[in-house]
Structures are given as structure tokens and as C-alpha cells.
Amino acid sequence: MTIHREGTATIAITFVVLALINGAVFYLLPGSPVTGYIVAGISLVLFLFIISFFRIPNRVMKQDEQLVIAPADGKVVVIEETFEAEYFKDKRLQVSIFMSPANVHVNRNPISGEVKLSQYHAGKYLVAWHPKSSTENERHTVVIGNGKNEILVRQIAGALARRIVNYLKAGMQVKQNQEMGFIKFGSRVDIYLPIGTEVNVALEQTVRGGQTIIAKLG
Known part of the structure; x- marks a missing residue:
């Protein structure tokens, strides 16, 4: 599997935004580690979904002009x-x-x-x-x-x-x-x-x- 070139910018922007959100949560709520872990977990799921959206699976294509x-x-x-x-x-x-x-x-x-x-x-x-x-x-x-x-x-x-x-x-x-x-x-x-x-x-x-x-x- 590869990642489509159309996803490069979207994946990079998503990573930066999620990193900033997680950094802000851990900085502003240092006494609430559970909240930080929940936000981190949600961020990971969202990031993996974005990556999967731009996936190109390896396939054997069917070729026939008819x-x-x-x-x-x-x-x-x-x-x-x-x-x-x-x-x-x-x-x-x-x-x-x-x-x-x-x-x-x-x-x-x-x-x-x-x-x-x-x-x-x-x-x-x-x-x-x-x-x-x-x-x-x-x-x-x-x-x-x-x-x-x-x-x-x-x-x-x-x-x-x-x-x-x-x-x-x-x-x-x-x-x-x-x-x-x-x-x-x-x-x-x-x-x-x-x-x-x-x-x-x-x-x-x-x-x-x-x-x-x-x-x-x-």
C-alpha cells in the first residue's frame, strides 16, 4: 500500500494541528493526564483515518478492451x-x-x-x-x-x-x-x-x- 500524492498536504496539516492541540492540552491541563490520554487517543484514530483515506492498495488490475x-x-x-x-x-x-x-x-x-x-x-x-x-x-x-x-x-x-x-x-x-x-x-x-x-x-x-x-x- 502507498499514500496518494493528493494526501501529502492534508496529512501534514492534520499532523501539525493535532500535535498543537495535544501540546496545548498537556500544557494547560498538566494535572489531568486522563484527559490528555483521551485527546491523544482520539487524535491518533483521526490521523490514521486520514492516512487510510488517501491509501492506494496494491491490486492486480483487470485488463480487457471489451x-x-x-x-x-x-x-x-x-x-x-x-x-x-x-x-x-x-x-x-x-x-x-x-x-x-x-x-x-x-x-x-x-x-x-x-x-x-x-x-x-x-x-x-x-x-x-x-x-x-x-x-x-x-x-x-x-x-x-x-x-x-x-x-x-x-x-x-x-x-x-x-x-x-x-x-x-x-x-x-x-x-x-x-x-x-x-x-x-x-x-x-x-x-x-x-x-x-x-x-x-x-x-x-x-x-x-x-x-x-x-x-x-x-
Whole structure:
């Protein structure tokens, strides 16, 4: 396991703040060692949680150009046909993955191909499972085409997630499972597939980025 580069500053700031809080408690309450130990214990748990949030576990990634691989860890909360208004402007099959704060938050390319679109949108911070979060929340849309199919992936900020990071630019050639970006502290990722695509997951199923097969392309 390694720590993602997006976590370096957050982990350092958290360490300094917790160190100052603990130092202040031990200095201002020298006669209350129990209180100091409680604060130290809570600080340690919080610090370890922050570190775990930015973890990148070692995994054997699944590679297959006929498959759409999960771009994120989490739970499948939506599988439905819907109108995609930003890029395709027609009906698509939407699969949405909810990422809790405890999940790995690296986002990966579901297929290899050329980046056709990479567009950031400012927006609201509705809870990630809200039906309108896909179109009203802060979000970043990416479209990847492989010559036969185009897949849209949308990173969506949630009530806690206040920063979406995306590394892709239009015209780039990308590989399946390479890092697409990162979302901090809980979020959602939507995938838009061609109508008729064979979906390989079910509602409430837990998926793993880079490993779980979301769908098979025609």
C-alpha cells in the first residue's frame, strides 16, 4: 500500500494541528493526564483515518478492451436508462457508484482510448445519492472513446467532498485503469454507457476500482 500524492498536504496539516492541540492540552491541563490520554487517543484514530483515506492498495488490475472496468471503489446505487444532456444528448445507460469516506478514492479510466472531453463544472454540494447531484453538484465530466464506443465518466462532489481532482485533458491517449483523478471525502462516480450494453453488476453490489467488471461492450 502507498499514500496518494493528493494526501501529502492534508496529512501534514492534520499532523501539525493535532500535535498543537495535544501540546496545548498537556500544557494547560498538566494535572489531568486522563484527559490528555483521551485527546491523544482520539487524535491518533483521526490521523490514521486520514492516512487510510488517501491509501492506494496494491491490486492486480483487470485488463480487457471489451470490458468496462469499475473506475472507483464503492457501492452501485443506480442502474437505469436516462437522458445524458451534456455530451451525448440522447438516452444512455447510467451506472452510479457511491463512494463513502471509508472507500479508496482514486478514480481510474474504465476503458482505454482518446479523451474526447474533460470538463469541470462548479455546482452545489447535495448529498451524493441525491437524484439531482449528477447535474447540479460540482462535477467533472470525461468522455473516452476507443474507436468503437464512447464512455462518459462523471466525478461528482458530495456533501463532504469539496475538491475534485482530474488529470485528463482532451486529446490525451489513456490506458484502462490508469489514474483519472481523485475526489476527497465521500463522493460519487457516474458511468454512461450505450443503450443495450450488457451490465455485469447489480444494485447495492460492492465494486472495486480496477478490478470489478461493470459491463461488456458490444
